[in-house]
Amino acid sequence: MEKLRDFAAVVAEAQRGELVFPTSVNAALALQLCLADPDCHDEDVIRKVLAEPILAARAVALANSAVFRSNGAALVTSVRGAVMRLGYRNLYTLAAAMVVRQFGARISDAGLRAQAEQLWRYSAHVASLAYLIGSRITRVDADTALFAGIMHEVGGFYLLGRADAMPGLLEDPEEWMGAAQEIIARELMKKLKVPEPVANAVVSLRGAAVSIPPVGLRDTLLLARYLSPVECPLPRREDAYLTQTGTLARYLDEHPEILACLDDAAEDAKSMSTALLV
Secondary structure (H helix, E strand, O other): OHHHHHHHHHHHHHHOOOOOOOHHHHHHHHHHHHHHOOOOOHHHHHHHHHOOHHHHHHHHHHHOOOOOOOOOOOOOOOHHHHHHHHHHHHHHHHHHHHHHHHHHHOOOOHHHHHHHHHHHHHHHHHHHHHHHHHHHHHOOOHHHHHHHHHHOOHHHHHHHHHHHHOOOOOOOHHHHOOHHHHHHHHHHHHHOOOOHHHHHHHHOOOOOOOOOOOOHHHHHHHHHHHHOOOOOOOOOOOOHHHHOHHHHHHHHHHOHHHHHHHHHHHHHHHHHHHHHOO
């Protein structure tokens, strides 16, 4: 009964917009606000990034990751160079990734911490696959797909962080999977100013099946999740795409270029997760 009250309290907090954010994400949130401002200038962005050493280091690392350093591009050695290479949209993704990562970074419970670490590895693979699938298969904007992949489990990270302070909160998936989880995810994305098309694609994943052929951002994410070599540590019982294995397998057999994304994404995901690690 106490556990149910705890979860109801977490949902009520989310509905009131009273989400619990780690204090360590202030620099990332400030960068997001700056990037969202239509009057934002490069010098403002560079100053915001330089003001937080971890953010600066991660920006340079991401700019030099396999996803963004291709065709023999020179090594980026400065924040200015990183900002120029990544662009505002990918800097926004970096800032959002830092926020998402920090929800699980300070978990003290060993079991929950292990889940958060696996959820991050899984998210990095899904994001990397979504980037490649978007650019090669579904023709969705690749940067948007990358951002959506990073954000698509924000609710899971948040709940793992809250469970550290409320032991047993997530013991029974029946209590938190479904509408309550969707409420929390929507409020988090609203707080993080995630664009509505991305937020809608993320919350529509639950119970969805992949279209054949896959189209749009939702299918891009579903296919990336299906192909991820790292399993999601959170329950997936309502994901219809897990029951269409035969249909998807036949489609993938007929389209080897999709499976080829796996080889490319493995290095990209490793490089990205290292670059974004906070």
